[in-house]
Amino acid sequence: MSYQTFGDYIRTRRVAIELPLRKVAAYLDIDTSTLSKVERGERPASPDYLKPLSKILGLDLKEVQTKYIADKITNDFGALEHLREGLKAAEKQIKTKKK
Amino acid sequence: MSYQTFGDYIRTRRVAIELPLRKVAAYLDIDTSTLSKVERGERPASPDYLKPLSKILGLDLKEVQTKYIADKITNDFGALEHLREGLKAAEKQIKTKKK
DNA sequence: ATTACATTTGACAACTCTGTCCAAAATATT
DNA sequence: AATATTTTGGACAGAGTTGTCAAATGTAAT
Numbered sequence: 001m002s003y004q005t006f007g008d009y010i011r012t013r014r015v016a017i018e019l020p021l022r023k024v025a026a027y028l029d030i031d032t033s034t035l036s037k038v039e040r041g042e043r044p045a046s047p048d049y050l051k052p053l054s055k056i057l058g059l060d061l062k063e064v065q066t067k068y069i070a071d072k073i074t075n076d077f078g079a080l081e082h083l084r085e086g087l088k089a090a091e092k093q094i095k096t097k098k099k
Numbered sequence: 100m101s102y103q104t105f106g107d108y109i110r111t112r113r114v115a116i117e118l119p120l121r122k123v124a125a126y127l128d129i130d131t132s133t134l135s136k137v138e139r140g141e142r143p144a145s146p147d148y149l150k151p152l153s154k155i156l157g158l159d160l161k162e163v164q165t166k167y168i169a170d171k172i173t174n175d176f177g178a179l180e181h182l183r184e185g186l187k188a189a190e191k192q193i194k195t196k197k198k
Numbered sequence: 199a200t201t202a203c204a205t206t207t208g209a210c211a212a213c214t215c216t217g218t219c220c221a222a223a224a225t226a227t228t
Numbered sequence: 229a230a231t232a233t234t235t236t237g238g239a240c241a242g243a244g245t246t247g248t249c250a251a252a253t254g255t256a257a258t
Contacts, residue, residue, distance in 0.1 A: 033248075084190060085161060085164075091186050120234070
């Protein structure tokens with residue numbers, strides 16, 4: 001019933017293709033320790049990680065971003081009663097071109 | 100073509116009902132200066148403000164939250180290419196009941 | 199069991215964020 | 229124009245965040 005966190009998502013993939021944290025972290029140009037924390041949800045992922053992650057893990061960037069956003073929204077806005085309506089409104093607002 | 104920020108939204112209403120920053124800020128239990136900055140978009144609104152704001156401004160809480168979320172998402176995720184898909188996914192995830 | 203490699207942990211510095219205080223500027227009232 | 233009120237600006241403190249480093253722990257391989 002619970003959803004897969006962003007950290008689980010990338011860890012699962014990393015393990016599947018048998019890359020050590022060390023290699024992935026080096027590719028992202030961050031400390032191994034940082035990536036470890038991100039995978040375990042102890043720290044949030046920086047958006048800067050998304051592109052390199054999708055590349056080195058061989059994942060679709062769209063999917064990576066999608067998981068990232070879904071996870072972050074759940075964390076950031078989970079407490080608000082009217083989140084669903086807010087998301088709908090946000091979608092409309094974005095459709096209406098930005099800036 | 101551009102959308103109304105959260106700050107504009109509450110300022111417009113506050114001015115319409117002729118309340119000074121001072122009064123609204125006092126009701127939210129924050130400094131006048133802080134509210135001024137929030138209204139002008141110099142600082143983000145804290146989610147704690149939403150309920151008292153809706154009360155003192157006589158606005159529907161759902162609308163206030165909705166504007167807040169839409170604004171924040173635009174700011175926080177505006178740089179991501181696949182934001183719309185991410186929002187869709189987030190909605191599904193939320194529908195699937197939280198944790 | 200030693201050695202090598204992978205991962206986690208905790209302390210830490212640098213930076214950012216949030217709100218306050220108080221002075222300055224803008225606006226309204228008399 | 230003088231005074232009162234509202235609004236803004238900038239310096240600041242305290243809290244929180246981000247990532248690093250180095251040591252500790254876990255895991256495999258020989």
